[in-house]
Amino acid sequence: MSAVQNKSTLRIVTASFIAGAGGMLFLGLLAPVVMKGGLSIRDAWAATVEHQAPVIEPLDVAAIQAQLADAERNMDTTRAATDSAIARLDQLSGR
Secondary structure, X not given: OOHHHHHHHHHHHHHHHHHHHHHHHHHHHHHHHHHHHHHHHHHHHXXXXXXXXXXXXXXXXXXXXXXXXXXXXXXXXXXXXXXXXHHHHHHHHOO
């Protein structure tokens, strides 16, 4: 290869690299900004809809206590049903 061909090849490779980097820069940085401009109206409308609802729903303490009491009853029932089996396993294991 002659010096002219080497210089020409180097220019082509450099130009190709710069074009690729520029394309990636456009897609990575500018495209989201452009898309955000198109979506901002929809986001603004959705934000107003969200703020009309209460931020934190009030807790129904009575319902939670009822669930806990029901779970406690279920545990006691299950424990009573398995106590003899657990005692037998303890006896067989030498505890």
